Amino acid sequence: VNFERPNIRAMNGYISGEQPQGNDTIKLNTNENPYPPSPAVNLALQNLDISALRRYPPPTASSLRNSVANLHKLNPEQVLITNGGDELLRLLLATFVSLDETIATASPSYTLYDVLAAAHGCRMKHFVMQNWILPIDIAQQLNAASIKLCFIVNPNAPSGVLIPVEKISQLAEEFKGILVVDEAYVDFVNPNLAHDCVKLINRFDNLVILRTLSKGYSLAGLRMAYGLGQESLIQPMQYKTKDSYNTDLIAQTLAKAAFEDQTYAQDTWQKVRSERVRVRAELESMGFTSPASESNFLLASVPTTENAEDLYLQLKTAGILVRYFKVPQLDNTLRITIGTPEENNCLLSTLSKLLQKKY
Numbered sequence: 001v002n003f004e005r006p007n008i009r010a011m012n013g014y015i016s017g018e019q020p021q022g023n024d025t026i027k028l029n030t031n032e033n034p035y036p037p038s039p040a041v042n043l044a045l046q047n048l049d050i051s052a053l054r055r056y057p058p059p060t061a062s063s064l065r066n067s068v069a070n071l072h073k074l075n076p077e078q079v080l081i082t083n084g085g086d087e088l089l090r091l092l093l094a095t096f097v098s099l100d101e102t103i104a105t106a107s108p109s110y111t112l113y114d115v116l117a118a119a120h121g122c123r124m125k126h127f128v129m130q131n132w133i134l135p136i137d138i139a140q141q142l143n144a145a146s147i148k149l150c151f152i153v154n155p156n157a158p159s160g161v162l163i164p165v166e167k168i169s170q171l172a173e174e175f176k177g178i179l180v181v182d183e184a185y186v187d188f189v190n191p192n193l194a195h196d197c198v199k200l201i202n203r204f205d206n207l208v209i210l211r212t213l214s215k216g217y218s219l220a221g222l223r224m225a226y227g228l229g230q231e232s233l234i235q236p237m238q239y240k241t242k243d244s245y246n247t248d249l250i251a252q253t254l255a256k257a258a259f260e261d262q263t264y265a266q267d268t269w270q271k272v273r274s275e276r277v278r279v280r281a282e283l284e285s286m287g288f289t290s291p292a293s294e295s296n297f298l299l300a301s302v303p304t305t306e307n308a309e310d311l312y313l314q315l316k317t318a319g320i321l322v323r324y325f326k327v328p329q330l331d332n333t334l335r336i337t338i339g340t341p342e343e344n345n346c347l348l349s350t351l352s353k354l355l356q357k358k359y
Ligand SMILES: Cc1ncc(COP(=O)(O)O)c(C=O)c1O
Pocket: 031, 083, 084, 085, 086, 087, 110, 153, 157, 182, 184, 211, 212, 213, 214, 220, 223, 224, 225
């Protein structure tokens, strides 16, 4: 017998990037931060009072939540701490989307959205971007299709292209449903752009912003993230739909230590940004093209003489993992996470040899 609900039976699960064991692989496939977490995390771990684990953790992760609220100049009730950004995405559907409703995304984007919609049992509609730009009338299209909730990744994944604040603000204003701006990669945006969507939170009662500690704070293994929004959006998730103890005491403590060491985190972001510029220029000199990325990865179209899947496989054989997506819009591209200078040099020299068929 198959006890699965019909929608679960019909769906495919999310395919995560490969996670090889051991440290021999140069891992540029899942957009992790190439630098370790702040030393403050190690200190917090050493100072952890193990006897405190006897008790349940603070249900709203209050101490971390206050730090997040302070940094963003919001009220703590406008902050929801979650077990990774993925938990927030799931909670948004569980809390706000009925099974007869439709959600949307501007695609290509994070494929987990489709998986979550399928698991939830609601419909999903894709609004296709041209050259990584949102359709000019996207709000009208969303409203015409009675979309309840729309996910926009900004900077976009997999391209890294940034949508300006004005466009997000216009969309929040015109769209009648909930706009979720997934800012998983926003820490890597060039600070000279002064890009800040958090200031929109108090203006719009239909806006939720997702942030994660996985990338910017080098803590993908810890599973900590947060959502920002007005209380009418945050409270139902905080007090009704999330598990009471969705994040554990160790994760709350370590995440707080990392989050409060902004100087360390910002230094890793700056290193990634300068490598991003260098790697992009080097790739271009080899005949790759990529949109200007404000994220910690590049979406590189391979030279016309090459096949992206072959290059992906050859790199893998050489011990370098990048991401290849076998979908029509992306099948001539490789998504390459920015690594340390040494990792990037290895990628570039291997690619150069592969292109010259000298490998
Ligand atoms: C666009 C996007 N949003 C959200 C996430 C969720 O990250 P996490 O669950 O690690 O916080 C990711 C992770 O890769 C992502 O790429």
